[in-house]
Amino acid sequence: MEKPCTELSNPAISIIENVLHFKAQGHGAKGDNVYEFHLEFLDPVKPEPVYKLTQRQVNITIQKKVRNWWERLTKQEKRPLFLAPDFDRWLDESDAEMELRAKEQERLKKLRLESQGSPEVIANLRKGYLFMYNFVQFLGFSWIFVNMTVRFFILGKESFYDTFHTVADMMYFCQMLSAVETINAAIGVIKSPVIPCLIQLLGRNFILFIIFGTVEEMQTKAVVFFVFLTWSAIEIFRYPFYMLSCIDMDWKVLTWLRYTVWIPLYPLGCLAEAVSVIQSIPVFNETGRFSFTLPYPVKIKVRFSFFLQIYLIILFLGLYINFRHLYKQRRRRYGQKKKKVH
Numbered sequence: 608m609e610k611p612c613t614e615l616s617n618p619a620i621s622i623i624e625n626v627l628h629f630k631a632q633g634h635g636a637k638g639d640n641v642y643e644f645h646l647e648f649l650d651p652v653k654p655e656p657v658y659k660l661t662q663r664q665v666n667i668t669i670q671k672k673v674r675n676w677w678e679r680l681t682k683q684e685k686r687p688l689f690l691a692p693d694f695d696r697w698l699d700e701s702d703a704e705m706e707l708r709a710k711e712q713e714r715l716k717k718l719r720l721e722s723q724g725s726p727e728v729i730a731n732l733r734k735g736y737l738f739m740y741n742f743v744q745f746l747g748f749s750w751i752f753v754n755m756t757v758r759f760f761i762l763g764k765e766s767f768y769d770t771f772h773t774v775a776d777m778m779y780f781c782q783m784l785s786a787v788e789t790i791n792a793a794i795g796v797i798k799s800p801v802i803p804c805l806i807q808l809l810g811r812n813f814i815l816f817i818i819f820g821t822v823e824e825m826q827t828k829a830v831v832f833f834v835f836l837t838w839s840a841i842e843i844f845r846y847p848f849y850m851l852s853c854i855d856m857d858w859k860v861l862t863w864l865r866y867t868v869w870i871p872l873y874p875l876g877c878l879a880e881a882v883s884v885i886q887s888i889p890v891f892n893e894t895g896r897f898s899f900t901l902p903y904p905v906k907i908k909v910r911f912s913f914f915l916q917i918y919l920i921i922l923f924l925g926l927y928i929n930f931r932h933l934y935k936q937r938r939r940r941y942g943q944k945k946k947k948v949h
Contacts, residue, residue: 618665622654627669644689647682650675733796738853740787745846747781750774752839755832767829771819775826778835781842782808782815803932806925811838813918814880821897824890830883837876844868866937873933877926884919888912
């Protein structure tokens, strides 16, 4: 609502019992005069008018108590002579409904964002969670690698045969925690493909929990040392690389190591895993562990070593899949850029 005037001063504006009261002194064409009017609204309004005084007019803003369409502004049917609509701001019923609907949708959207958290807050929480996960894994695998390395320099080859009893608990922890990485890939927390993560998780845990964990004879073999060493040597470069990525840092040396050390270590690790499976086959045949006999009328004994032989094939197939995935990553990072033809 606007009230045109000239050199208006000291306006008194209030709403009492749903009636707008306006009184002010101004200098117009007829000299100094007192301008005054009263408007009783059709429906209830909020009794807190807001006004802004300019050199030409007074802008008065009044809010309805209930957002709905009014047939007219004043309670009296006949419009006062001094009152005229501002067609620049005029809304018909359909326009008003659209405006109210848009405002309501904006309000609901704001409430939804407040309840869910702003995208920036969610992104920071995600980065913090991933940083801590990678940090914990880095500490775990670093402890394994340092422990094995120090013991090797002190004890020499003798350290090979009690590696499992020395670092197995920490390896159990790290490998169980690595399941989180596969879950993160599956639900979209990280952009890594699920299949390579799942292949590595299942492959390592099969070796750790089945081949080493259930067969005491395997726990004192030297192959355990080489399996654990290749696993930890890969991860002590991979996890700090991911940690720095969470805080948008790129250390070139670490990045190069992350995309390079796997080239010799993945095949060596796969070879060590294959040796451990081959060495365990006679033990499983002798003990009969995990072997079973098919029910009548077949009555054929199925040895667990049969599945281990199948696993050897799957092991090298998984190596090919992961090696191909890592090679593509390295090529995207360090691949030769095509020269532009001028």
